[in-house]
Amino acid sequence: MSSLLLDSTTLNRTITRMAHEIAERNPAGADLAIVGIQAGGVFLAQRLAQQLAVILGHPVPTGLLDASLHRDDLDQRTAPLLRATEIPFDVTGRTIVLVDDVLFSGRTTRAALDALHDFGRPRRVQLAVLVDRGHRELPIRADFVGKNVPTSRTQRVEVSFLEDGGNDTVTLQQLQP
Amino acid sequence: MTWNRRHLLDLQSLSPQELTLILDTARHFKALGERPKKKVPALLGKTVINLFVEPSTRTRISFELAAVRLSADVINFTAEASSLKKGETLKDTIRNLEALQADFVILRHNASGAPHFLSRFAKAHIVNGGDGAHEHPTQGLLDTFTIREKKGRLDGLNVTILGDILYSRVARSNLWALVKLGANVTLCGPPTLVPKQLESFHPNVRVTWRLEEALRNADVINLLRIQHERQRVTMFPSTGEYAALFGLNPARMQWVKPDALIMHPGPINRGIEIESELADGPQSVILEQVTNGLAVRMAVLFLLNGGRSSELGHP
Structure with missing residues (x-):
């Protein structure tokens, strides 16, 4: 059982709006960099960076970050699959926009x-997420939200990007009890 | 593919998928080692005990640094300084270490099977750091990692292991990892150290006592150290004769493919297994093996630290 939260047109419009909000909040723009959190945030980060480059008129440095080795539950679950971390710029002094697809517990x-x-000491860090589904377990909030979606814990938010072989949609799925 | 084992005792019992998961995980730890900040909090609050009943420096240092880079606390425990010398049994030693809340015990022991014995009752994760002439799993993993990284694959590669095979736990762990991942293995050395029966190990393993035949199509040449200390009787007339018959020297490099890798687990006996100019030459990856050993050991500790799915209530 699943319901469509964002279709392809709405998803792309949402990403465009988020890029404009990021540009508006960071008018200087020159020290801005985008970092996608593995794995869900990577494609969203790339799209935001492309749109920001058009809005700002210059390329925006983009990186990938795997947070697995800093998780707080490593001895309570099977070891996570590690993914690449690539930060091809100095983060010190920059405004970093961390990007993830879904914000849930905040962990x-x-x-x-x-x-x-x-990797250094950023001047400030902002958080951009496509979907905020609530249920925070830590005092963390997003600066840029594509869509707020009230959910229950027995539901799952599935984000599917073209780059990942998907179809540019966000769906809400009911997990089997 | 998820990791589902409490201990790393040998490579014989691992599936190709498990071996590949360790090598893939190690790749990311190698990348971490190339960053300015090399330490992560993955094992923060865990205690790793290096229990080295048989002396070793390089393996102990590698495990110690691996644990430190993962933010674990490390205690080194060597036979000379321990109560094992006073007659304490290995089982009692482990119980005492567990009473100190040890989470991991890295065991180096001269008796084959010692880590398996401990794993039957230990609550801590047991990692085999080399047991007798049985296995040295992390060495097998780091050698395999090095080959895969340099050659891009293992399947179909021709790997020659040269030297003291009979007494070598390094050879045995290499053999298991290599054949499981699809490589062809040639074993070569004096007949007393390389018995023909080793061919019964696996269809992809062959034995030859002729060096030229062993070197001719090899993509990788792994030179094992002549272990004087492990030979109870003399297995060949002299190290001079060994060097003359089986040592790798510049003249014999004409038999070797120009892109073949030269490996050695160390410590090198220069002038016996290999001439210095080759050990330090462009085809040698001996020091990269040391770097890769650190990454592989971090991967092993990291994977073992995860819970098992059976304990977590899902399949």
Whole structure:
């Protein structure tokens, strides 16, 4: 059982609006960089960076960050599959926009903040998420939200991007009890 | 593919998928080692005990640094300084270490099977750091990692292991990992150290006592150290004769493919297994093996630290 939250047109419009909000909040623009959290945030980060480059008129440095090694539950679950971290710029002094597809408990964001700080001291960090589904377990909030979706814990938000072999949609699925 | 084991005792019992998961995980730890900040909090609050009943420096240092880079606390425990010398049994030693809340015990022991014995009752994760002439799993993993990284694959590669095979736990762990991942293995050395029966190990393993035949199509040449200390009787007349018959020297490089890798687990006996100019030459990856060993050991500790799905209530 699943319901469509964002179709392809709405998803792309949402990403465009988020890019404009990021540009508006960071008028200087020159020290801005985008970092996608593995794995869900990577394609969204790339799309935001492309749109920001058009809006700002210059390329925006983009990186990938795997937060797995900074998780707080590593001995309570099977070891997570590690993914690449690539930060091809100096984060120190920059405004970093951390990007993830879904914001849920906030624990991945917490781990990502720690992982990011291993690379230096950003001037400020902002958080952009496509879907905020609530149920926070830590005092973390997003600066840029594509869509707020009230959910129950027995539901799952599925984000599907073309780049990942998907169809540019966001759906809400009911997990089997 | 998820990791579902509590201990790393040998490579014989691992599936090709499990071996590949360790190598893939190690790739990310190698990348971490190339960053300015090399330490992560993945094992923060965990205690790793290096229990080295048989002396070793390089393996112990590698495990110690791996644990430290993962933010674990490390205690080194060597036979000379321990109560094992006073007659304490290995089982009692482990119980005492567990009473100190050890989460991991890295065991190096001269008796084959010692880590398996401990794993039957230990609550801590047991990692085999080399047991007798049985296995040295992390060495097998780091050698396999090095080959895969340099050659891009293992399937179909021709790997020659040269030297003291009979007494070598390094050879045995390499053999298991290589054949499981599809490589062809040639074993070569003096007949007393390389018995023909080793061919019964796997259809992709062959034995030859002729060096030229062993070197001719090899993509990788792994030179094992002549272990004087492990030979109870003399297995060949002299190291001079060994060097003359089986040592790798510049003249014999004409038999070797120009892109073949030269490997050695160390410590090198220069002038016996290999001439210095080759050990330090462009085809040698001996020091990269040391770097890769650190990454592989971090991967092993990281994977073992995860819970098992059976304990977590899902399949």
